[in-house]
Amino acid sequence: MPGAEVEIVWTALSKAWRKAQYEELWLQFRPRGSKDAFEAVEAAVQMANQAVDDAGWGHDVFTAGVSDSDAGPVALMSRAGTEEGVRAWFAAFAQHLETLGKSGRVTAAPEAFFPEWLSSGQVPQQLTAYVSYQTKDLALLDEDEQRRAWHVPKALTAQIADAATSWGRFEGADVYRNIHQIRSKNPDVGAAMAAGVEKFGMAGVTYLRSEPRRFTWASMSPLGRTCYGVMDDTMSWQERLAQVTRAMTAFPSDTDLAFVRHSKALTISWGDLAGARPALPHVKEYHVRYNRHLNRQYIPDAHGIQLLTDAHLEQANDLSDWNITGLGGGKHLVEAKDLQLWYANIDPEPETLAQARADFSGMILTPEIIAKNPPPWR
Template sequence: MANRDGVRVDLDGILLQLEAQGFDEVRVEFVPDDGGGAAAVADVVRQAVDTANDVANEALPDSIWGSLLTASLAGFSVRLGSMDSQEALETWLEAFGGRVRAGGLSGELRATETVRLPAWDSPDPMMTAYIALGALSALGRAGAAGWAERAVRWAAEAGGDAYVGSSGMSQLDATGEVAAHLASALHVASSGAVLYADARASRAAMAEVGSDGQAIYQTHDVSASLVVQADRARAAILAEADYADYAFVAPTPHRAYGWDARTRALPPLREEIPAYALRMHADLWSRFVPDVHCMQLLTDEHLDRVTDLSGWTVTHVTAERTLVEAPDLAAWLGPGGPGHSVLDQARADFGQALVPADGVR
């Protein structure tokens, strides 16, 4: 292991990982000797990535590029791709090390230990809660840490091993500090996910959030019906009721990577509302709903637009948030979703709370 003025570079380990990745890309991490969680350290590491990209590509144009910086369990991890030679890799590593040294840091630069997530996905619909939290930047560091604690508490009920993910990277987290690691990922990369799954992936729970604050909570349990799993979706919504602008529940086939996944859920989204609108128009959902669902968390502004909720189960959760549920969840969560008459009546009940089609074009 080379030691250059306090930055120890495990080049052999990085090359082995690069070989294991088919010489296509490799994730390297900087593990500071001290202060790994400090905001100032993250800023220096981010600057070091930019410096290394500039230096390496000035010396060897279009030879290597570092991207997708996030927090790892031990420090900070960056993806190195588009490299065409070991010389380019070594040039990048040297420039990165020089910048972190200039920032007053010492530590180890090595390959990141990553894993593939267990095969917990299912072709059958999985219960999914979609929750709008507002932009993570508005939550602040304390707000992001609070979300991480609640998300881990909710997902951990599935049992099994814990995995933390961000920026396309997943790590098995057996440290007992899962919430802290998830919060670090949110701080560095503005997105993150936690998954708990048993060894055979017969039961799992995943919570993830993007920089826009659109979060997804998804459960998979081969031993429980969707109606039973709706309790877990409700628990996720209630845990976030003080922070959410809107939430809805829908059974979604396969893993949901974002709110666009609603297009695969039942019942079908209104034809005049494209799925991308849910992501592109996040500012609307504190006032309007894209469509009716078996379970929704509404603001007072939603309620002012609703026509009639006499046929729904209505629970006032906080001073400004109300949970509205269909009285017969089984009718909504069956294989074909609710019948046309049920859906038509539900849309009539919600009336002007449904977002106008011309509002999302």
């Protein structure tokens, strides 16, 4: 369209590409004039992908995961293999934006940062749901391969990501999407999260408001392990507990294990069990991490709320003092009768924890259990 002009800021793009070791590239279109450019960017991405595919670079260059941000739409070039192909993609992308009447700059996407009150580390531990979703068969992979990726079936991944955004979003929230942290007002980032976790093995979103303080987060990490958390100065612990419990029970038939405990704000992975309170009774966090195959039968510790399988319950000592609700498909929600003893404060009552560990003793992970059940990885 006459008068439309799109500038490609190659110096910034090439610097970001080099920083990513020439494997991928986060790009942003910063429009001039009207900020309504999301649909145009989606269309231009599709046209540019087709153009480089037609030119023979389709295996080397591909972009997807368009999402909004404060300064303009952002997308991930998840395959950025050759400079000639990458430059051709950007040329086709800019040309199509111009034909749609858009002007602006195509540059590297900047990272956004949390406000100081959250990033300073002063926020106390929050109620967090740890969820282990069912994966594809990992037995055919070697140890390094199975640790690096998400491994959850694609259709289920899309459902989990969409449900996470629906669960966490609230009116007036700033939206922070990572791995490359981008701030937006658009809460609909499920597709971008799903694409990100398929590519990198990790992805997440945080919905945040500073006054009054409130944030929710969902973080997906390798081996189908995900964390959901809530902090809200206006909500009681009971309301926050109910919210994280909803997240962890959204897909019971596709879940191997889930539980709620206090953990640091914005917990990104099960690796944070290393510093969570109370400490695990028999093993270290790395024992849990490296023995993913035992999630369906064993738990790292007893908790006030857990989603467990038939195989878990078969190894319990005595659950007569627990509320057990069948969720179908051999899955059960197991809850303490007095949740206040578990979740009103960061640390559960010592007597309560000791009794629970006795009740669940047969299913709590130990070094002996690990030795008897080695992982099936090649």
